[in-house]
Amino acid sequence: KHLHLPQAAxxxxxxxxxxxxxxxxxxVLVVCDVRLNQMGYGRQLVAxxxxxxxxxxxxxxxxxxARLTRTSTTDHPLSAPPW
Structure with missing residues (x-):
């Protein structure tokens, strides 16, 4: 287990x-793993x-x-498709 922690980090x-x-x-970086909050090694990864x-x-x-979507579409509106 200890060998995999540096690779995961x-x-x-x-x-x-x-x-x-x-x-x-x-x-947005999404990590859907409760171990990041519950386990000691998870807190090490977050650090x-x-x-x-x-x-x-x-x-x-x-x-x-929603904020990210509003910001990105305001700053970089999608152009109309060519068809």
């Missing part, structure tokens, strides 16, 4: 890094992530996703 951190590359980037807001309730997640 690197993979999780790399995933977050691929999502957010610049200060202007926005995104390896860059600073970010954590959403622990479904309502907080829905609100954040």
């Amino acid at each position: 690197v993979a999780l951190r790399q995933g977050a890094g691929r999502l957010i590359r610049r200060e202007s980037d926005q995104g 390896t992530l860059p600073p970010m807001r954590r959403l622990l309730s479904p309502q907080d997640f829905e609100d954040a996703l």
